[in-house]
Amino acid sequence: QVQLQESGPGLVKPSQTLSLTCTVSGGSISSGGYYWSWIRQHPGKGLEWIGYIYYSGSTYYNPSLKSRVTISVDTSKNQFSLKLSSVTAADTAVYYCAREWELHWFDPWGQGTLVTVSS
Amino acid sequence: QSALTQPRSVSGSPGQSVTISCTGTSSDVGGYNYVSWYQQHPGKAPKLMIYDVSKRPSGVPDRFSGSKSGNTASLTISGLQAEDEADYYCCSYAGSPVFGGGTKLTVL
Numbered sequence: 001q002v003q004l005q006e007s008g009p010g011l012v013k014p015s016q017t018l019s020l021t022c023t024v025s026g027g028s029i030s031s032g033g034y035y036w037s038w039i040r041q042h043p044g045k046g047l048e049w050i051g052y053i054y055y056s057g058s059t060y061y062n063p064s065l066k067s068r069v070t071i072s073v074d075t076s077k078n079q080f081s082l083k084l085s086s087v088t089a090a091d092t093a094v095y096y097c098a099r100e101w102e103l104h105w106f107d108p109w110g111q112g113t114l115v116t117v118s119s
Numbered sequence: 120q121s122a123l124t125q126p127r128s129v130s131g132s133p134g135q136s137v138t139i140s141c142t143g144t145s146s147d148v149g150g151y152n153y154v155s156w157y158q159q160h161p162g163k164a165p166k167l168m169i170y171d172v173s174k175r176p177s178g179v180p181d182r183f184s185g186s187k188s189g190n191t192a193s194l195t196i197s198g199l200q201a202e203d204e205a206d207y208y209c210c211s212y213a214g215s216p217v218f219g220g221g222t223k224l225t226v227l
Contacts, residue, residue, distance in 0.1 A: 047210075105167060
């Protein structure tokens with residue numbers, strides 16, 4: 001079965017770029033039919049969809065984050081990545097990657113990784 | 120996009136039924152049969168419980184059911200068990216996915 005695992009720095013300085021990678025196992029990103037998403041959860045708060053990428057490289061981002069977000073895919077490594085620029089303390093959150101079905105539901109999810117923005 | 124509205128908390132005793140509501144607008148919940156529900160235990164990733172309003176993924180107990188009326192979707196958990204205590208989030212398509220604020224379910 002498909003599993004996802006996030007990786008990347010747990011601490012990022014303000015104004016810098018947050019970079020995370022999601023490694024997919026048990027299935028190929030290139031098989032198509034699914035979208036690959038990033039979702040975040042601020043401490044003690046709800047979930048916020050960040051954006052998705054298709055294996056072809058087409059992307060769609062949350063309008064509220066669009067100016068700072070880049071999602072890319074590396075099909076040779078079966079990975080997709082998130083870059084969020086000009087981060088502030090408000091970007092401190094647990095970041096999840098997930099497989100998105102039919103543009104509106106998510107399964108499975110990675111275990112999540114906490115990213116703290118602090119100097 | 121505004122977050123969907125969920126009650127902050129609900130509670131019930133073992134064996135009882137509880138319903139969690141998720142209210143949106145005609146642009147999201149009311150406009151599409153694209154509502155999903157997620158269960159999240161503390162420190163864990165969300166788990167899909169319901170998709171397309173009322174469909175249950177393989178492995179999810181039939182105690183969990185979903186429905187929708189107008190701009191409000193609902194998740195009903197019958198025969199409450201201690202392990203159902205968790206946070207629950209709804210999600211709807213609105214041009215892009217939008218989540219509810221979450222509901223904490225306490226099993227008394």
